[in-house]
Amino acid sequence: MHPDLASYDTVVSDLDGTLWIDDTPLPGAVGLLDSFRRRGARICLATNASVATSAQLRAGLTRAGLAAPGDVLVTAADALGAQARELGIHEVAAIGEAGLFDALARHGVRAVPGDEVWRSWSSTPSGRAVAMGLAPDTDIRTLGRVAMLLERGLPLLVTTTEVAYPTREGLSGGTGMALAALAARVAVDPIICGKPSSPFLTALRPHVAGRVLMIGDTVAADVELAAAAGWDSLLVLTGTSADQHTDWPRATFVTPDLLTIGAR
Template sequence: MLSASTDPLTSCYDLAMLDLDGVVYIGGDAVPGAADHLRATRAAGLRVAFITNNAARPPEEVAAHLVDLGVEAHTGDVVTSAQAAAQVLLERHGRGARVVRLGGPGLEAALSAAGLEPVGPDDEAVAVVTGYGPEVLWRDIMRVAVRVRDGLPWVASNADATIPTQFGAAPGHGVLVETIARFADVTPVIAGKPERPLLDETVRRVGGRRPLMVGDRLDTDIEGARNAGVDSLLVMTGVTGLPELAAAAPEQRPSYVSADLGGLLASHAVPTREGADHALGGWRARVAEGALQVEGDGAADDWWRVVAQVCWAHLDEEGTAVDVDGVGVPEVQRSGR
């Protein structure tokens, strides 16, 4: 169930680790209000890091993209799954180790920066690392798959099944990971979310004793936070909608939920239970004959909190997800913040 905070989250944590797509931007555009919310978050004293499972772009390119969108960002604020994978390899094989690189320029840059030597699919090496790269050739995939089958240790930057593109969701690096894994009968070490190396690498690089993960995906951002033992804030500006939130399993439930990044600047009350009803901030929700019913008026943040709490209670008690068809979602209201 949700956690309570009587103080703004900026006062409770010392590092916000933000996923990018669906949280800070969507495609080529900033999420409405994101730049202002992050400016206020920094002004309140909370450090900000931008983390991504995408291993294709080096951090300086990601930072430049954020700046173009009006978001303050420096290269050192960005941590990628390629950097996390490189750190895993460095810890296991040491500086100077030769590693087969199957992926984009971001992966090669991360290996070199860590003091590792990226090499080709046929070269002598102590391990292989894979990551998303649109220019990767099938002949190289075949060679790497055979070498993994024959015993070469394998680290994968992430296992995301899809990646957002201008033409919609497309196959991500996870599809390649599944292909190689099935062929070689080998499970790789995963560096990206929901596994913990990326979050650990972020804390190592940026610092923070009380980090908070901020994301829009239950199966990577929120589950990754739980795997790393840190609290999380789910924002409803990305891929997670009401049906996904209502059906979330315990390991994919966030500590806090908010309509957008303005939730970093707010306190977080927890709905109260009154019989079959859950109530908060002018909203009252219940489940009747398996369907969600919400009435009242108030802030969008409180609406999401009361809905999450009542749906999770029903799921835990009855074992079935709540029917949310036809339930309208409120607009964000942030006057007075």
Template sequence: MLLDHFPQLKAVILDMDGVLWRGKQPIGNLAAIFTKFQDLGIQYTFATNNATGSIGQYVEKLRSFGVEVNPNQIINSPMAVAYYLKKLYPQGGAVYLIGETGLIEALQEAGFYHSEDGVLAVVAGLDRQFTYEKLRKASLLIQKGIPFIGTNPDKTFPSPEGLTPGAGSILAAIETASGVAPQIMGKPYPHLFQLALQQMGTQPEETLVIGDRLDTDILGGKNAGCKTALVLTGVTTLAEAEQWQPRPDLIANSLSELVGVDS
């Protein structure tokens, strides 16, 4: 079992898209994988840059694949955005919002709502209804000095059809139009990993970050001081992984291989 490379291991922080599934298709026998984690006494938290789905939707998706989790085991980039905005604006307020359910709900829970007037910030993530008009309005607001906050820098994400545009593609368009780079809240920045470590009560050296993307999962895990494992079921090839510095602590073909269960 490849996990034997980490004798101090007490917990894992897992990405989801490209690690657990592609679109609606699971990658491997997820029920067996998480039963194995439980048998080994290893805690797990899911940390995803994906800002489109709500926490409840992720709980249901995992359940459909035979994995029962509590909502507090799932952390996403909208939670980091909401946490950051709440520190700046404890009273909540208006934001110009480009995004989907996950981002909308996280901000609503923190007291923020979409508006085009009197906005405190422009907040953008993946939006599959993104239009030129949204780009125009966001750009004009940012040019007036309104802060520009992005959920995550993922330019693409894996689907059964191939790589499709991610939040980073939309952020790049807004940056090009406005001339201002966003403040990113998701991976590879530390907010999601710190929340996960805090919830599990583990130290970075006892925790393994598992992901499919070098520039977010692996870099973010390294930045947080955790061990890292790359799986090759998402966007990264073996050749890319071998050239990346600092190299992941472990490279596996899949989560099934990493954990040692039949796929």
């Protein structure tokens, strides 16, 4: 069974493994989004990615033909920045790339590299935390130093616990792998800010209306977000779910690729 494209007022779509891989659109992605726009649906692009800034990500999506004027982009880094501000956090020791640092700055949170403050932050006054996004080049020494900060009682905010994300070469290690390494050293109880968390849903809520369809390639992030929000979900077997074999009982619809849907 396929979704009735005309019945949705808002489409929320994941990016990596769903619409594109390594900035290259997947077959059918551009045409499907255009078909929703022609029907008057609003488009919200929602990602757990945190390496590129929102401006860089939007520029890449526009070049790829996946973003149009009026589309909304919500990232896990933005959701983390908003959650930090909501919790009264004004300064974080961060593990991440430009996307995380940029989002924190836009939400009025000062971010410093975690391995630069592990000595000087000997106390843990209120208003400080550790923030973690995807940082592929993070080494064990940096994780060990951040673990020392967590041992001092700092809260930990993370963009996602996903252990992998799709690339042309296959699944690459995600933020969840670094989080698991931290957990091997110190007890962690992270505040998750990406899909399918409450902070991410809070960031999305102002941009959705009416009947909503969530499109994604991950059961744990995309399908579960839709289930929590009461939306329909379309699971695409082109990313992290490509090699899984199950009946995906919580997905409303399942399709091998977006060409199948867009051809309708």
